[in-house]
Amino acid sequence: MIEVTALSKHFGTHIAVNNLSFKVDSGQFCVLVGTSGCGKSTTLRMINRLIEPSQGQIRIKGQDVTTLAPEQLRRRIGYVIQGVGLFPHRTIHQNIATVPRLLGWKKTDIDARVTELLTLFKLDAATFAGKYPHQLSGGEQQRVGVARALAAKPELLLMDEPFGALDPLTRELLQDELLKIQQLLGITIIMVTHDLEEAIKLADVIAVMDKGKLLQLDTPETLLRHPNAGFVQDLVGGSERPLRLLSTKQVGQIMTKLATLPAAQPVAQLPTIAASASLRDAMALLIWEQAEQLQVVDDTGKPIGQLGLHELLQQGARA
Ligand SMILES: Nc1ncnc2c1ncn2[C@@H]1O[C@H](COP(=O)(O)OP(=O)(O)OP(=O)(O)O)[C@@H](O)[C@H]1O
Numbered sequence: 001m002i003e004v005t006a007l008s009k010h011f012g013t014h015i016a017v018n019n020l021s022f023k024v025d026s027g028q029f030c031v032l033v034g035t036s037g038c039g040k041s042t043t044l045r046m047i048n049r050l051i052e053p054s055q056g057q058i059r060i061k062g063q064d065v066t067t068l069a070p071e072q073l074r075r076r077i078g079y080v081i082q083g084v085g086l087f088p089h090r091t092i093h094q095n096i097a098t099v100p101r102l103l104g105w106k107k108t109d110i111d112a113r114v115t116e117l118l119t120l121f122k123l124d125a126a127t128f129a130g131k132y133p134h135q136l137s138g139g140e141q142q143r144v145g146v147a148r149a150l151a152a153k154p155e156l157l158l159m160d161e162p163f164g165a166l167d168p169l170t171r172e173l174l175q176d177e178l179l180k181i182q183q184l185l186g187i188t189i190i191m192v193t194h195d196l197e198e199a200i201k202l203a204d205v206i207a208v209m210d211k212g213k214l215l216q217l218d219t220p221e222t223l224l225r226h227p228n229a230g231f232v233q234d235l236v237g238g239s240e241r242p243l244r245l246l247s248t249k250q251v252g253q254i255m256t257k258l259a260t261l262p263a264a265q266p267v268a269q270l271p272t273i274a275a276s277a278s279l280r281d282a283m284a285l286l287i288w289e290q291a292e293q294l295q296v297v298d299d300t301g302k303p304i305g306q307l308g309l310h311e312l313l314q315q316g317a318r319a
Contacts, residue, residue, distance in 0.1 A: 040160075157188070157190075276299070
C-alpha cells in the first residue's frame with residue numbers, strides 16, 4: 001500500500017531522517033516509536049507532502065507522491081495531530097464536512113456521512129453537529145478530529161500523537177474505539193506515539209526509530225521477544241517485558257472453548273473476563289481475585305470459555 005524507499009530529510013546540516021525504507025500493507029496499523037526528535041513527525045509529514053524529502057521516494061499504491069499535487073494528495077490522506085486543530089468558528093458538522101465539500105460531494109451525501117461518523121464515534125448527531133469546538137471536551141474534540149480525517153474515506157490515515165494530550169482513561173477509551181473503527185473500515189494507519197504501551201496495543205507492526213534511522217520494524221510480539229541489540233532492547237524493557245507480551249494478545253485468542261472443556265467443570269464461581277480483554281488484564285484479575293482460573297464471556301455476557309494461570313504464564317514467558 002505504502003512504500004518508503006531511502007527517504008532522507010536534511011534541515012541545513014542536521015539530518016532529521018536518514019535513509020529510511022519500509023513498507024506498510026493495505027489495512028495494516030503501523031506505529032512509529034522512538035525518542036523525541038528522532039524524526040517520526042518529519043517522516044509522517046513527508047508522506048502527505050507537508051514537508052518535501054531531500055532524497056528518496058514515497059509510493060502509495062505504486063504511485064510516487066511527488067507526481068500528485070499536494071492538495072490532491074492530502075484529500076486522499078487523513079491527517080490527525082495532537083490538539084486536533086479543528087476550525088474554531090465552524091460547527092462540528094462543518095468541520096467534518098470540510099474535505100467532502102472541497103471534493104464537491106452532494107449535500108445529502110455530506111449530511112449522511114457526518115451523521116454516520118458522529119454515530120461511529122459515539123457522539124449524538126442531534127446534540128453535537130451544531131456545536132462549536134470550544135463547547136466540546138478534549139476527548140470529544142479528538143473524536144471529531146479523527147472523524148474529520150476519515151470524512152472523505154481516505155485510503156490512508158496519518159496520526160501524530162493523536163491522544164497525547166488526553167487523560168489516561170479517555171486515552172484508553174479512544175484507543176479502543178480507534179481499533180474497532182480500523183477493523184470495521186479496514187483502513188491503513190500510520191501513527192506516531194511516544195508511548196510504547198499504546199504502540200503495543202494498537203499496532204500490527206511497530207517501527208522503532210532513533211536519530212533519524214529505522215532500527216527495527218516488526219510485530220509487537222517479535223519486537224518484544226527478539227529486540228535488536230542496543231536501543232530497541234532498552235526500549236522494550238527488562239522487567240516489564242512479560243506483561244507487555246501479555247498485552248499483545250486477547251483472552252479470546254488463547255482461552256479453552258467451553259465446548260472442549262470436560263462437562264463436570266464448575267464455571268459459575270469463577271471471576272469473569274471479556275473475550276476482548278487483553279491477557280494482561282486477565283493476569284491482573286487473577287492476582288486481584290487470588291484465582292487460578294477465569295470464566296470468559298462474550299459481548300452479551302454469555303460464558304464461552306475458560307482461561308487459566310498456567311496458559312498466561314506460558315504466553316508471557318520467553319519463547
Ligand atoms: N522545520 C524544521 N527546521 C529545522 N529542524 C527541524 C524542523 N522540523 C524538525 N526539525 C528537527 O528534525 C528533528 C526531527 O524532528 P521530528 O519533529 O520529526 O521529531 P519527532 O521524532 O517527531 O519528535 P517528537 O517526538 O518530539 O515530536 C529534530 O531534531 C527537529 O529539531
